[in-house]
Amino acid sequence: MEARKFSKKRAAILEALRHTDEHPSAEMLYSRLKGEFPDLSLGTVYRNLAMFVADGDAVSVGSVGGQERYDAVTAPHAHFICSCCGRVLDVCSPNLAGVDRQVEAETGGVVLSRSLSFTGTCARCLASGHADGDAV
């Protein structure tokens, strides 16, 4: 294994990821921490995020608008992705217990994780009248 040593920057990145519910991208975290760590490098953010995911301290929520978004909440839960503003909101996961088994029976594989995401227009965008921007 890799002998992980303490690093002030890494701790700060993980803290920042834990203290937000925005499901930030690498760049979002970077610009947020850039003030506190002027010498922070974007590459470092990417490297640490990869470590978090490898260590199970974070998960990828998927890419939104071409950017990978991360979440420090690794417990299974669903997300609501606003196709209008790109926000990613947490959603109290519907009961998916037992579905894993169902899928395993159907595919013959082993489920390690699942990702449920809803795409639509968030309340804020609905209020701003930005909705249906690209609806059919």
Place this chain on the structure above:
Amino acid sequence: MEARKFSKKRAAILEALRHTDEHPSAEMLYSRLKGEFPDLSLGTVYRNLAMFVADGDAVSVGSVGGQERYDAVTAPHAHFICSCCGRVLDVCSPNLAGVDRQVEAETGGVVLSRSLSFTGTCARCLASGHADGDAV
């Protein structure tokens, strides 16, 4: 609106997408059609895939390994993504009816679509003993 004209290449791309259950990426489709259309351009595949999605003739399954994967089956259904070989399999969708309403009530937004995907090791990889390649 854009006046869509017929195009042999476009028809072929959509056909290829419809005749496979691999949920191919732009490049997968490109190399598959390159034999039949030696002068096919990758840019054309990208452009047409974007049209299909805009027209509702295809949906994006999400990105796997950095590549966007597409599906001509636009009816809601779940996917099983093998983290070992990158294959994307169709899964008979568990009953998610009513869940949209639940999410809308929780977020105050409007759900336009949902994506349920399971990540794990597929049967083929399990058999090949490639499993747990990157398990914790």
Place this chain on the structure above:
DNA sequence: CTCTTTGCAAAGAGTTTGCAGGGTG
């Protein structure tokens, strides 16, 4: 002192875009 982590910048990979020429109706 040894090994991990970082900044910087260049390299990569995937996707998008502009333009001139060919195809469709």
Place this chain on the structure above:
DNA sequence: CACCCTGCAAACTCTTTGCAAAGAG
């Protein structure tokens, strides 16, 4: 004939990587 579609290649964006210097144990 007008307008859409395509090939080609350059441009872009996001992410990864190599290397020498700085930090942690």
